[in-house]
Amino acid sequence: MFQEVTLVRKLPKSLLSYDALNDLCELLRQKESYRVSLQGADFGGAVADENEARLLLSKIIRVTGETLHRDFNDIPEPQIVLTRKLSTLPRQIMRLYLVFIPLVLFFLYLTMQYEDSGSDVWFIRIIIIFLLIFPLIFRKRMRLNIEHDVGYVKHAGGLTTITIDQLPSAQFQPFIAHEYAHQLYYHCFGDVGERWVKEGWARLVQWKVAQHLYHTEKNPAYLFHVLNQIIGELKFVCVLICRIFRMSVPSNVRRIRTMYRGNLLFNFFTGNPGFDPKILIQHSVGTAYFFLAERRTGLNETLWSLTAGDVSDSEDVQ
Numbered sequence: 001m002f003q004e005v006t007l008v009r010k011l012p013k014s015l016l017s018y019d020a021l022n023d024l025c026e027l028l029r030q031k032e033s034y035r036v037s038l039q040g041a042d043f044g045g046a047v048a049d050e051n052e053a054r055l056l057l058s059k060i061i062r063v064t065g066e067t068l069h070r071d072f073n074d075i076p077e078p079q080i081v082l083t084r085k086l087s088t089l090p091r092q093i094m095r096l097y098l099v100f101i102p103l104v105l106f107f108l109y110l111t112m113q114y115e116d117s118g119s120d121v122w123f124i125r126i127i128i129i130f131l132l133i134f135p136l137i138f139r140k141r142m143r144l145n146i147e148h149d150v151g152y153v154k155h156a157g158g159l160t161t162i163t164i165d166q167l168p169s170a171q172f173q174p175f176i177a178h179e180y181a182h183q184l185y186y187h188c189f190g191d192v193g194e195r196w197v198k199e200g201w202a203r204l205v206q207w208k209v210a211q212h213l214y215h216t217e218k219n220p221a222y223l224f225h226v227l228n229q230i231i232g233e234l235k236f237v238c239v240l241i242c243r244i245f246r247m248s249v250p251s252n253v254r255r256i257r258t259m260y261r262g263n264l265l266f267n268f269f270t271g272n273p274g275f276d277p278k279i280l281i282q283h284s285v286g287t288a289y290f291f292l293a294e295r296r297t298g299l300n301e302t303l304w305s306l307t308a309g310d311v312s313d314s315e316d317v318q
Contacts, residue, residue, distance in 0.1 A: 025253050046086070093136075228258070
């Protein structure tokens, strides 16, 4: 799959056991069944401007407090900045077609010079088809990259910013819930903890907020993208641990489809975005640790006790 084992130096002890692997595989299969059952999602229109974005952020802050049964009124609200890259994507696709259409016409002209349908003609036809579909592949890849290009940044003086594009409302809200969770972590725990701890903590909070939105508004769209991320990260860790234990991946886990594929050629022709394995490992290990801990000890214990305790205990991976 990837050279992921060579990138891992330490893993939490709680993940390095056959019982943990079995629990993670079961958790992954449950989340996949949950994803398959979702129907009737309404993602809504794209967030129009910063005013709407701030209103949705205020909503997420309120919902997060309700979900975690805590008062976060003393925590400052981060600024929110819309990157507006998705709005320029249609123009980029049109420019690509303006370049490719003359090439398509040229290759069509070449095929007309042959009366038979030999290998040369079929090769030219394949080029024509590729030129016609490449802008669509490019659009899918760029859109996915832009959708997931969401960030939380701390500035000098304590100011914080969430950067995100103009996503559909039901996708926008769970995404900023993840970034707002980083704000909560920073104010509750400071900079304590490795990156995987912070990412896993934020992913668990995001999932609980998304579930709250789903149950209160009866809209499966709130869960769709979060589930895709969680399933991809859980599968990545299951495969990673199987490779560490030098055992085969269970077939019902291997068949689960995610956006994270190591085959660059496959990603190119399907429009799946590339990714940095080092970053994916940080997110995946955090998700696996916190979701497994929440399954075993409950939400409050996981978020407010384990994080402040010995969560960083880890073992070397050979």
